[in-house]
Amino acid sequence: MSASIRVTIWNEYRQDRDWPEILAVYPEGIHKVIGNALGAQEDIRVRYATLDDAEHGLTQAVLDDTDVLIWWGHIAHGEVSDHMVQRVCDRVTLEGMGVIFLHASHASKPFKKLCGTHSNRLKWREDGARERIWVIEPAHPIARGIPECIVLDQEEMYGEPFDIPAPDELVFLSWFKGGEVFRSGFVLRRGLGKCFYFRPGHESFPTYYNPHIQRVILNGVRYVNARDTLGEMPQVAFGHMETAPEP
Numbered sequence: 001m002s003a004s005i006r007v008t009i010w011n012e013y014r015q016d017r018d019w020p021e022i023l024a025v026y027p028e029g030i031h032k033v034i035g036n037a038l039g040a041q042e043d044i045r046v047r048y049a050t051l052d053d054a055e056h057g058l059t060q061a062v063l064d065d066t067d068v069l070i071w072w073g074h075i076a077h078g079e080v081s082d083h084m085v086q087r088v089c090d091r092v093t094l095e096g097m098g099v100i101f102l103h104a105s106h107a108s109k110p111f112k113k114l115c116g117t118h119s120n121r122l123k124w125r126e127d128g129a130r131e132r133i134w135v136i137e138p139a140h141p142i143a144r145g146i147p148e149c150i151v152l153d154q155e156e157m158y159g160e161p162f163d164i165p166a167p168d169e170l171v172f173l174s175w176f177k178g179g180e181v182f183r184s185g186f187v188l189r190r191g192l193g194k195c196f197y198f199r200p201g202h203e204s205f206p207t208y209y210n211p212h213i214q215r216v217i218l219n220g221v222r223y224v225n226a227r228d229t230l231g232e233m234p235q236v237a238f239g240h241m242e243t244a245p246e247p
């Protein structure tokens with residue numbers, strides 16, 4: 001059996017720690033619900049990191065020991081230090097760490113830096129109405145085991161236009177009860193790494209307990225896994241070349 005996938009789940013951990021109405025939905029924190037689901041897999045090892053930990057829990061040693069980083073942030077994007085953002089992005093682009101950005105992490109510093117866009121703006125409405133997440137690329141590994149449509153009875157609406165670069169792989173498209181649509185799940189390739197963005201997961205709704213949502217995140221972990229990605233590649237060395245290779 002291949003080595004375990006080393007997953008670090010980073011949570012801003014403010015609303016689900018401090019706001020009673022959110023704590024009621026996620027008593028242990030959003031990161032623990034995601035981590036409990038992933039950790040049930042034999043080949044996945046989960047560790048947690050939060051904004052208020054030293055270095056946001058993302059020391060160089062932790063990142064060096066991470067194949068896939070999962071990111072959930074919402075109200076405190078501005079408190080993430082630029083130094084840490086650079087460290088995360090370097091680990092993705094130069095060393096192939098996979099990264100999964102969830103929900104409001106569309107506006108997080110590392111996602112915006114990896115996107116290369118300025119605003120990442122979208123439309124939103126926190127009305128708790130129905131969302132249908134349609135699989136538009138059924139053969140994609142991230143859609144494995146998922147029905148043609150995931151129905152969430154209560155979610156926040158995110159609507160197009162979404163200011164992102166054209167995705168390299170678009171897997172899910174959401175429909176909302178108001179008629180809006182949204183690119184809900186896609187992959188961007190950045191340097192040696194893969195980034196997967198997945199939309200659902202507003203903190204006041206129990207989205208991360210949904211088994212289909214958990215399965216998408218699991219598939220995402222396996223798809224962006226650094227060791228898989230790099231295992232397919234020739235050895236790459238960046239930097240100055242002393243001598244020219246033989247022609």
Ligand code: ZN
Pocket residue numbers: 103104156201202203
């Ligand atoms: Zn939200």
